[in-house]
Amino acid sequence: MAFENLSSRIESALKNLSGKGKVGENDLDVTLREIRLALLEADVNLKVARSFVNDVRTKALGAKVLNGLNPSEQVIKIVNDELTELMGEVAVPLNKSAKIPTVILMAGLQGAGKTTTVAKLANKFKKEENARPLLIAADVYRPAAIEQLQTLGNQLDIPVFEEGTNVDPRQIVKDGLAQAKKNNNDYVFIDTAGRLQIDEDLMKELKDIQDISKPDEVLLVVDAMTGQNATETAEGFNNALDVTGIVLTKLDGDTRGGAALSIRAVTGKPIKFVGEGEKVDNLDVFYPERMASRILGMGDVLTLIEKAQTDFDEKQAADQLEKLRLNTFDFNDFLDQLKQVQNMGPLEDMLKMLPGMANNPALANMSIDPKDFSHMEAIVQSMTNKERQDPELLVPARRRRIAAGSGRPVIEVNKLIKQFVQMRDMMHRFTNGKGLPSGMESMFGDVDTNEMSNMMGQMGMPSMGGGIGGKIADAAMKRAFKKIQKKKKKRK
Amino acid sequence: MGLFDSLKKRKHEDQTDADVEEIVETPKKEGLFSRVKKALDVDLGNEEDYQVEKPAEKSPVTYEKGLEQSRNNFSGQVNKLLANFRNVDESFFEDLEDTLISADVGFEMAMKISDELRDEARFQNIRSKQDAKNMILQKLVEVYEASGDDAEIEMHFAPSGTPSIFMFVGVNGVGKTTTIGKLAMRYKNEGKKVLLAAADTFRAGATQQLQEWADRDGVDIVTGKEKADPASVVFEAVKKAVEDDYDVLLVDTAGRLQNNQNLMKELEKMKNVIKREIPDAPNEVLLVLDSTTGQNAVNQAKLFKDSSDVTGIVLTKLDGTAKGGIVMAIREELNLPVKFVGLGEGVDDLQVFDSNEFVYGLFKDLIEA
Incomplete structure (x- = not known):
């Protein structure tokens, strides 16, 4: 797919610069060309794109290296700031007449x-x-x-x-x-x-x-x-x-x-x-x-967070985060999460608000059937209370019973349990600040993991559970792996 | 005779006298590229070779007038680019990319054309402005021709005895209902018995809008209750069309954004209902596109094509629109023929798409007289 988002374009254009403390003029021109093309691709008018790129150029050349930002990030930041400025800094309310109407x-x-x-x-x-x-x-x-x-x-x-x-x-x-x-x-x-x-x-x-x-x-x-x-x-x-x-x-x-x-x-x-x-x-x-x-193409995390905040029971989310940390997160909590996520609206819409997800080719054709949720729900509801608390109990015979009870194939039951365990372990490590599994690290780049887990806590991140979490993680992992493989190839 | 020749000839005549018979192209077998090449070599002197009678039913006046915007802009932009021509270098190609994109040719298409031209320029050792111009024009015509299948421009009618069913789909506000209203008039004037199906039960006033067109055109219509299942309206309409021997059934559907999966499924359902009644139908599913749409038009075409x-x-x-380049993008990426174009608000402003007229319109000002 040629339709990559602007931030990953800039990233790739500046890849060889990330170690340097300064962006040279030639490198900048290459990047600006990418930006111009990406803007045009997003239907920004030609004249507007041109003058915009010129502004970014002037600013980028004059900019000092900010602490904690590598050159490519800095260019993205300038672009983002400029875009926001161009579109007006704040929301403008409707003009109202002093007297009606x-x-x-x-x-x-x-x-x-x-x-x-x-x-x-x-x-x-x-x-x-x-x-x-x-x-x-x-x-x-x-x-x-x-x-x-x-x-x-x-x-x-x-x-x-x-x-x-x-x-x-x-x-x-x-x-x-x-x-x-x-x-x-x-x-x-x-x-x-x-x-x-x-x-x-x-x-x-x-x-x-x-x-x-x-x-x-x-x-x-x-x-x-x-x-x-x-x-x-x-x-x-x-x-x-x-x-x-x-x-x-x-x-x-x-x-x-x-x-x-x-x-x-x-x-x-x-x-x-x-x-x-x-x-x-x-x-x-x-x-x-x-x-x-x-x-x-950087997503709309703000809206997502806002949505999460209005539609989420904060206390419940905090409880769940705590449970994750203590590794006592069980299928009952998982069920609660499912319900919460369902309340937030179609998942595809939310996924699109995540950075890099909106135009991620891996997600482009993905749609999550709302029935997936009901299936997961049915599976969990077919478990006994003990089983819900301790997935270790779920031996094949029990799994077959659950499958029969929920009317889903055994494969699906197996998948759900596997994903649940994976997710729980991952989130456990995550919330304890032990960092991410190796594949995930490159996905999140050099984002501070603490900040990340704070944000996720706020967003009710544990909700990204089971099938959904699996799907996102899968997509993200695949992307990350591809990147790693590419890097390896280049080294050779 | 080549397209390029006729374009040149047309241009020539436009400038000498409007009363001279217009040149329209004959059906051709030869590849366009070779024809263009030939055209570039050919001396303009032997004009009588290119004279062909003009088919009577064409109305190039509206066509040309309607396309004025598109033409001025597309050709104008390329001409502007060439006016600033100094030599064939990287900045020239960058400007070319911009020019193509700003004509809504589509991002990938613009990149492809300029990349190919980069190679070509090196290969042919292009230096002069005229060479560059010919090279660009050749490429544009070539790409346009290579990706289109002109035979498909005709509407497919069902064998006599069964009604031909045409479904109209598209995003909100592109002009589906208006198109149907115009097309119903056209078919009625051709002596066909036309039935409309108001399967947009969602949008407020949509059924009334089609009803009004039916009254204006003097054709029959099948409507359903507000918020009724559109497939039920389609079912009734197909039944009526078969029972009462209608020649053409035009199905209006609600506007839907191509990324809305459930609504796309609803479309599939409608189609299945038609298929169940008449296995070979619908005879055409036409995607209605707003010409002012940008890159998203290609997405629309892709996703609608997938589902219906x-x-x-x-x-x-x-x-x-001052553009029209979107036609190139759609042909290139999807190989879907454009069958009709809407050129105005009047009932006869819906015209059969004539790719030669269109290409002529787009490139007219690029061709030297």
């Missing part, structure tokens, strides 16, 4: 996801602030666009203002705003028809709507999968309207989302929200630094 |  105008190409976003945003405010939003259906062009908004409005119990398709959108907006005033709605969302930025008539219409409604927010909705065209679209809309923010949609796909960077760089306008799924609550506030990590 | 045996591609919103 706050008017939000949506704009974008066809099929970007404007109507869906209107519904998600309105729902968010309704839930979080008890708001009373009004949705104005001003898309009179696309067949059934109004019905779509109405259906969503009905589902969410949010009123929709519409006057059919025979009225000029400008008039609809005027009337809609009048109704919002009358009914004291605190948020007004104007859903407009999708249009090309080069369509002069429709852009004029949008401008007029903006003049009529004097919106507090003009949100440009952009498909995260957009390619090099993203900048032209963004420029087109930005020049015609007073765009105040961006909404990036369909980010739950496997796109790297370079469009985000391009749009931000070209318009200078903050990305405010991201759409990450088909359900009405799949809308998140945009965090620049997390997007930087995603583009770099 | 996509047989062809509909490229929508081509009037809005």
Whole structure:
């Protein structure tokens, strides 16, 4: 696979430098070329990628060697910082009007996801602030666009203002705003028809709507999968309207989302929200630094940790960590973990947030069947209490009984027990700070193991148990082994 | 007669007078590379060799107009690259890589083309700007031709007596429903009895949207309840299509992201339901792609192909993108033929994909008159 993530690219470009205290200009150019290509591969716009690389170059040449960072790490750090800076340092909240209503105008190409976003945003405010939003259906062009908004409005119990398709959108907006005033709605969302930025008539219409409604927010909705065209679209809309923010949609796909960077760089306008799924609550506030990590292929550990923290029983996790340390971790604890992990959502999504996992070819085609969990559960539940506490008891005869009891093949029972024991031993060593098994060391590089286990404790890392832990560990081990083998070959 | 010749000829005519009959290519057997080579050697004088009658039903005006954006940009970018030409060195090839990538040709494809050109330049000892230009153009046409299978551009219809079933799949918001609405009109105008299946029971308003198209086009439609199993709608539609002797059944499906396994399985189920009723169906599974999509388009094509045996591609919103290079990437990496292109919002803005017209559009400004 040619699609490796940026950090491993930089790593490989700088491999021969890792011993040196300084990065020479030639070496830097090689690396910067890699960065440029990787950015382009992630759909970052060409111009943006170029100027970005130039900035990194200037900074990298002027940078002093930081303590504890080798040159390649330092370059990655500079790249990451620059990316974050480019995308805006902090999350930008929605502009709100001093007196109600706050008017939000949506704009974008066809099929970007404007109507869906209107519904998600309105729902968010309704839930979080008890708001009373009004949705104005001003898309009179696309067949059934109004019905779509109405259906969503009905589902969410949010009123929709519409006057059919025979009225000029400008008039609809005027009337809609009048109704919002009358009914004291605190948020007004104007859903407009999708249009090309080069369509002069429709852009004029949008401008007029903006003049009529004097919106507090003009949100440009952009498909995260957009390619090099993203900048032209963004420029087109930005020049015609007073765009105040961006909404990036369909980010739950496997796109790297370079469009985000391009749009931000070209318009200078903050990305405010991201759409990450088909359900009405799949809308998140945009965090620049997390997007930087995603583009770099470095995972999104922050979101993972956050998810873990909200969905995890901290005390239970701590208990389990302690049990691991004392080596009293048993199948009952394992069962608890399984349940906790299941609560966190699809595993693939979580795996993608781990560094290096998002674009790891070994994981690309991997999917974890939720049924795997139920199977594991069934197996454990077919064990007696004693067996759960002491896997040593599990002689073949007992295993056959468990297999019959759980309706799973004996092989699967064997596998689960083996993985459980392996994991327990590994985690035991891990939590006692004895370091990692030899194969694992190279996987984690020179990350401080203490820090690592702290982090994992926080994340409820023991949850990476059994089949799942096995799968991750397997994938990571394979990768590590490949690396070692490559190194060996080179030495020869 | 070669593609390259006809392109040159077209260019020439465009510049002299618009009223002259347009040149369109005849079906050809010869490999394109040799034809391009020949074209480069051939004296432009013997023009009458290249004259061919233009088929009547073509509408190159919309085609050219719709593609204006793509063309200006792709050719324009390469021309810009050449304008800065000093000599064939590493920075030239780096610029070439950038140029290709920024035309959404696709990352791997761009790398491949520039790598091959690097070798070629050394081999042919390219020095002048004109040589470099010819070399690039040759390579682009060659790659384009080598990876495509033009015979597959035709839609596959079922033998008369059974309905032809075409399924439309793709990610959210690419224009599946609109494409079906346009295509239904086209087939109806051809005298076919058309039935639509609104199997997007998920998205709010999707069924109404297709219903409206059915009303506009004056064709029949099978709908299901909101949130109903889409496979049940498909089943009803196939049954109706067989019983009432429809010629064409167009199945609209909900948009889904290619990495959503469960939804991809749902697609498989729909397909299986069709297969169970008519073993040879669906006759086509068309992946609808938004032309403004970047590198992800290739991922989409790959994963949809894996799950539902996509047989062809509909490229929508081509009037809005300044790129169009994505066609090259898809041909190269997946060998999937583009069957239709959407060039605008009007009902007849869905056109049969004509690869020659398209290549002409892309490379027009690169060809010397």
